[in-house]
Amino acid sequence: MLKIGVIGCGAIGKEHIRRLTHLIPAAEVVACSDYFIETAEETAQLYGIKTVYKTGEELISAPEVEAIVITSVDATHASYVLAAVRMGKQVFCEKPLAQTADDCEKIIAKEVLQQRKLVQVGFMRRYDPGYAEMKRIINSGELGAPLMIHACHRNVSQGKGFTSEMGITNVAIHELDICRWLLGEEYKQAQVLKVRQSACSAKGYDNPQIVLLEGENGSRIDIELQVADAYGYDIQCQVVCEKGTINLPDPTSVIMRSNARCSVGLLTDWADRFIEAYDIELAEWVKNALAGRVAGPSSWDGYAACVVADVLNRSRGKNEFLPVVMMDKPELYK
Ligand code: NAP
Numbered sequence: 001m002l003k004i005g006v007i008g009c010g011a012i013g014k015e016h017i018r019r020l021t022h023l024i025p026a027a028e029v030v031a032c033s034d035y036f037i038e039t040a041e042e043t044a045q046l047y048g049i050k051t052v053y054k055t056g057e058e059l060i061s062a063p064e065v066e067a068i069v070i071t072s073v074d075a076t077h078a079s080y081v082l083a084a085v086r087m088g089k090q091v092f093c094e095k096p097l098a099q100t101a102d103d104c105e106k107i108i109a110k111e112v113l114q115q116r117k118l119v120q121v122g123f124m125r126r127y128d129p130g131y132a133e134m135k136r137i138i139n140s141g142e143l144g145a146p147l148m149i150h151a152c153h154r155n156v157s158q159g160k161g162f163t164s165e166m167g168i169t170n171v172a173i174h175e176l177d178i179c180r181w182l183l184g185e186e187y188k189q190a191q192v193l194k195v196r197q198s199a200c201s202a203k204g205y206d207n208p209q210i211v212l213l214e215g216e217n218g219s220r221i222d223i224e225l226q227v228a229d230a231y232g233y234d235i236q237c238q239v240v241c242e243k244g245t246i247n248l249p250d251p252t253s254v255i256m257r258s259n260a261r262c263s264v265g266l267l268t269d270w271a272d273r274f275i276e277a278y279d280i281e282l283a284e285w286v287k288n289a290l291a292g293r294v295a296g297p298s299s300w301d302g303y304a305a306c307v308v309a310d311v312l313n314r315s316r317g318k319n320e321f322l323p324v325v326m327m328d329k330p331e332l333y334k
Contacts, residue, residue, distance in 0.1 A: 097302025144242025
């Protein structure tokens with residue numbers, strides 16, 4: 001049994017506590033904390049969690065907590081991850097690993113110092129059966145080399161305080177990871193472009209934006225990013241290979257015929273769209289954490305996504321590609 005402490009009892013924090021509690025018999029959530037203690041107390045009551053800690057730091061150092069799940073807001077991730085690694089505890093951190101590549105480097109340095117991988121990043125799309133099948137086909141070589149990816153991320157709304165930069169570091173970060181994973185290569189250069197703005201998007205941030213990337217083998221990727229005001233939560237991905245294309249399947253949905261129309265419902269949020277991916281992701285993390293290993297997306301993957309996110313945000317308004325420069329990959333992650 002893996003005894004887990006969860007930091008951050010908001011939307012995804014509660015979702016993960018629910019799946020750890022009800023779907024994963026080898027996991028027990030023994031502690032939780034939140035910026036607002038009332039939120040943590042309510043969550044503890046809802047899921048029968050024994051202990052509520054006032055701070056994430058107290059939870060991380062609590063002796064009964066063997067592994068940590070970080071589901072607090074982005075700005076808090078890096079310091080909680082560092083504290084957990086310092087304690088030598090396994091940690092699952094929701095994306096992004098940090099808000100800058102510099103902070104990811106500090107986490108990598110700590111793991112390298114301990115000669116031990118302890119961190120998994122919440123890039124759950126790698127566990128989605130659709131993306132996994134795309135990866136299998138690419139790796140099989142059946143369709144030849146991948147040449148291009150056309151991707152799109154359309155969402156309904158964002159919370160207060162959202163910025164153009166967060167469109168990259170918080171939202172497109174999923175695409176930055178999954179495209180890199182599908183292609184099996186790092187990025188060479190990147191830029192973000194502002195396009196004609198949607199009339200209903202005058203909220204103080206760029207929407208839509210287009211991300212352009214070049215892989216180190218010359219593949220090209222375009223990502224349409226509509227973080228708000230879209231018709232639903234719609235994630236698309238097409239990989240163009242030498243001998244054919246591979247498309248991410250849409251989630252299963254019944255087809256209704258009525259009033260001389262044929263229609264299919266669309267999902268409106270990430271929790272439903274990727275429910276299966278999250279279930280598999282956390283079950284795998286628990287299994288591997290119990291065996292003392294990290295088999296999913298590592299600190300290196302979190303770092304790689306943050307490096308390109310930093311480059312993209314620096315490129316805003318410049319109208320040119322900027323190079324993506326990464327540190328040498330430590331032996332630990334090879
Ligand atoms: P949320 O609903 O705002 O929840 C975040 C929670 O963290 C809130 O309860 C917040 O409290 C709390 N918090 C803020 N500062 C804290 C601190 N210093 N220590 C402990 N708790 C703190 O946001 P969310 O949608 O659940 O997102 C949480 C994280 O998960 C984000 O990093 C996000 O990027 C990630 N996420 C990932 C996915 C995915 O697809 N993998 C999907 C959704 C979210 P207050 O509300 O009281 O400030």
